[in-house]
Amino acid sequence: MINSLEDRAQCEISLTVNGERKTVLAFPLERLLDVLRRQLRLTGTKEGCGEGECGSCSVLMDGTLVNSCLVPILQAEGASIVTIEGLAAGKRLHILQEAFLECGGAQCGICTPGMILAAVHLLSKKSEAALEQIQDGLSGNLCRCTGYVQIFEAVAKAACGTTTSSS
């Protein structure tokens, strides 16, 4: 039954974030980005443009890369979300985090979490991605500092499995 007074109320949304089951109370059109940052205090996910152009709010939703600024929280009901905070295993960094550190793939840092999640998504589909595929895979993530070269190098390094942490 659709009752407008009732439906304009907040609703309970259950989802898994970085492996943990969470239940949040939110308005259904609230952006996944805001729920992550404000309610769950996962501020690693950054807001850049807020309109799906820059990729800095990228997270994985059921293994798929999405811009969390464009996902209404209702559509994340039951989903499994991975943010930058969910990549490291304890103190051991993810191979891509390691590679970004080694190659100098981060400068001001705003794009970095999204960049790394886009790279995780890419390598989950194409574990040995070549440069052209890396460029395509990261083409929705903008960086205004590095000029991309070190970022591509970092992903290529992780793709070849030649970072320190993988040895």
Next chain:
Amino acid sequence: MRADPSDYELVAPGSLQAVVTLLARNPGEWLPIAGGTDIMVLYAAGKLPGRKLVSIWNLPELRRIEVLANEIRVGAGCTYTDIREHTVLGREFPMLARAAAWTGGIANQNRGTLGGNIVNASPAADSLPALLAYDAELTLVSVRGERRLSYASFHTDYKKTKLELDELVQAICLPRRYSEYVCHARKVGGRNAQAISKVCIAALGRFAGQRVEDVRIAVGSVAPVPLRLTETEQVVMGKAINESLVSLARKTAIAEIRPIDDIRSTAKYRAAVTGNLVAEFLNLLKADGKKTSDVLTRWNDAPIEAATAQILPCCGSKAWAREMAARRPFDDVVALMAASDEAWRSLAESDWMEAFRRHQRIGESSAPGSSPPSSAAWAMQEQKKVADAGDAVKVALAEGNREYEQKFGHIFVVCATGKSAPEVLEILTCRLQNDAATELREAAEQQRQITQIRLRKWLQG
């Protein structure tokens, strides 16, 4: 000023039926939202007109790609990633797959849907010219039922469409007849990812070496709607491609579009680029046609025995090959194709049987009669999808083949290009019900189609 989420409702009824029921209750009250790549942008900017949204994201009824014998039905809720990764779409509709790959970035391709792109009705959308060029049809659904209409008629004016307020786009139907066409898709913009096109084109054609047999050209970002350049098409249809035709086509295209100055480009630039893209396409078509016409010219000039032997693998009947060689010279592909059909139909039954015997049994790898190497290679391409089938279907096909041969005394012939094993099996089961005379005609018709496809490949050298 950012929108306040407490001002909005969003519901997710979970099934297509429930969504169309809701839309019918008070048409226009509820706005469907799929992946949100357009609507969430409007929402965040506080520019969303309505307050009530209904989620159609991931509805199973809208998120499937059905490969049928004559068309592919792409559910309106399929994402660009779904389209990019679909092998049959990639092979037969490369311009759509390419447009999907340069729409937004990966994250937007994972959420943006083809149906959403159509309904959002931006004249700059990258995938829409491809749908026009491929002659797509749409199925629309509401509680009143389903209707089907040509995509070319869907956009009526800037951001206006024939979609009624209680309707959803259900599927985009693509006829499977353009896989052998020359195609040209290009986006001209700041960059491929994220940037919206200044001009984009999707064009298809067949050029027989002497004249343009068929052509369809569509452009984006140069008119209030995605535009088929029908006048330009008329100008080039049936003509030889030379400098003066290219120049005339360029002028006609520029006269046909209605570009504007905006944040991304100017009307003047867009007109010049549209003309260039049309010219670029025609020159590509000409280059492809030249390759074809070189093969045809060499064959026209060959001694009769050599000409007979060269064309034989396209059909397998010696009488057909002799007849074709005797009818030379042919001016172009159209004349060659017409002669092939005529020669085939005039043959004796024993000649048809000879052609049938050259085929390998569908689902097997060697022919009962001996086949020349090119014929075997073509057969592999034609039966590619069947070869990928699971064992159970292959066993059923083998059983059906045996039964068929016992009943009709010849091998089962089917034009298998693009057909999957279950489709072929269904056709086989159906044709087993035919009487002998009907079935002979059907097999001959299938062989005629196979010959046409093989002649095209043969002409490509």
